[in-house]
Amino acid sequence: MGTSVGAVSSIPGRTAPWPALILLALLSACQQAEAPPPDIRPVKTVTVERRADEQSVSLTGQIRAQDEVSLAFRTDGRMLERSANIGDQVKPGQVVARLDPQNQQNALRSAQASLSAAPGQLTQARNTFERQQGLLQKGYTTRAQFDDAQQARQTAEAQVDSAQAQLRNAQDQLGYTELQADAPGTVTAKGAEPGEVVKAGQMIVQVARQGGRDAVFDVPAHLVRMGPRQATITIALADDPSVKAIGRVREIAPQADPVTRTYQVKVGLTDPPEAMRLGSTVVGRASATSGEVIEVPATALTEANGRPAVWVVDPATQTVALRNIDVVRYDPASVTVSQGIEAGDVVVTAGVQALRPGQKVRLLGVTS
Template sequence: MRRLWVMPLAAAMLVGCSEKQPPEPIRPALYVVARPELAQDLGRFAGNIEARYESTLGFRVPGRIVRRYYDVGTVVKQGDILANLDPTDQQNQLRSAQGDLAKVQAQLINAKANARRQQELFDRGVGAQAQLDTAQADLKTTQASMQQAQAAVNQAQDQLSYCNLRADHDAVITQWQAEAGQVVSIGQEVVTLARPEIKEAVIDLPGPLAEALPKGIEFRVAGQLDPNINTSAHIREIAPQADSATRTRRTRLTLDSTPAAFRLGSSVSVTVSSPTAEHFQLPLTAIQETDGPPRVWIIDTATQTVSPRDITVLRRTTKSVLLSGGIKAGDMVVSAGVHSLTPGQKVRLDKESSQ
């Protein structure tokens, strides 16, 4: 009888325990805050800061370079001598021209004296008209020879001065194309000068992108060493033909402002973007795809619960997804473990886990 009384009591205790459900555990949630993007990123390209105005200088006479006075990167002033040639040939030409000039000057003295003498004889009635005409003609011929000889001297002096290659404006030396001891011809490129007052960014854009740049294209130029140093820019010039090897087109950008860190030759990173409708970029792991439309899970900060929301996907990559609708700025979106969530489930927001 005692055994029969114990068994109903044990059964009653089991029924009472089964009626009490254990509380649902609160799971931690990784999340990201939705931030709107108003521009479409078209790519990032490496470039350099260059001067808008550059000039390549060469000697106006042939010869052998005997000296270069400055190195690359030196700031020079207008009129500074950059390099010079061996002036021996030009000095010989000048001496020859000066000798011819001295000879003609002596002839001119004789021609003037003869013309004056014939004029005096003719005035006294003892000289012939023919002799006076001949003397005056010789004087004019000698005067013309004098002018020709003087021009030859001036030209020889100019040729001698051309042995000095001078800067035609204030500039920075960016490149030497010839070395001391090298023989150069007339007009051969010797040195490149850049005017530092106006700078621009130079990049190479892929041919298809350069040919189909959308309206309102935006360029952001930033220093590669310090991206916080940046400025906006706009297109000044696109090369009409693509490079035969790389199939890219050289693009020159006018800087809206020129930070001091943008020195000639410094490397920059140029981000190309185009204005577009508001969209959001989320990690690919934040998207839950079932039989219906794709969705994300939004965290209600007041109740610490999650709820699903349908979204519209614009584009996918291997790590992220671009959305055009379904969420709004400031929404807290669960970024991991979305396939194990249920509507109304409580979550714990761990600040160290937020992205």
């Protein structure tokens, strides 16, 4: 039987056909080909360093008097007059407002009348007591009559004391119808107008006493914690930065504002210029340090397991590893890190989106 053309011969000593030789040559070439080179990705890096976290803080506030009081009447009534307006200067003892004194004048006249009648009653009671005392010694009166005379005298004496006290109280009440300034200062607010019926304790005018001035700011809680109380703060007018003053923290509110959740901080000014008038808007600048941190460019930040992370290069193997970090502060161009990386670590700053753990990289530039 004949052999088909093109079939591979299995007879010893016979040469294999051309298709088989070509297949063997291709298989040999594949075995001898080298493995493809590993994927080495070029990246930009930075060598991080640990430094003190000195943060410059700038806040807007206003100038207020260190000592500001609200003047109010000590009794109810209808206000007839208010002679002090906002911006007026007041002096100690100056009358700034008056109430209708009619009721207090009537009470004073009644107290005066009671006091006028009380001494006559006391004189009569004393004379009766002295007569009963003499008659008792001679045996011409009873002990009960003497006791009644003695009690009447004591009652008359008490009525005199009561009438005197009522007179003093009526005089005080009449004096309370005039509201006087107790110290020099400037009126900064008013709380009632003439003709209104006001209550005792209701603010009529608010006076900023002469003396020291404060720059008052609403400060976030984290700045209150990290800022030292003895820090020197530079205060400048918002509309004229050349007008400056130096101050120190004088008072920090013990409780945060329920709406803004900020703390009111009062900075006492040292020799403030006249241009820093009450109510002026000012800008306060200070530096605060909160320990050592590491700062990396914002482009280095990525995410792993739902937390911030960066790619760190192993100098020995030139491979990258993903490492989680704790971020203290996010800035437009940088990120402040407290934990997760150490000084001297090489962190990838460009090309982080295309990396994978263990990937080899080629450093385009290392900065510090």
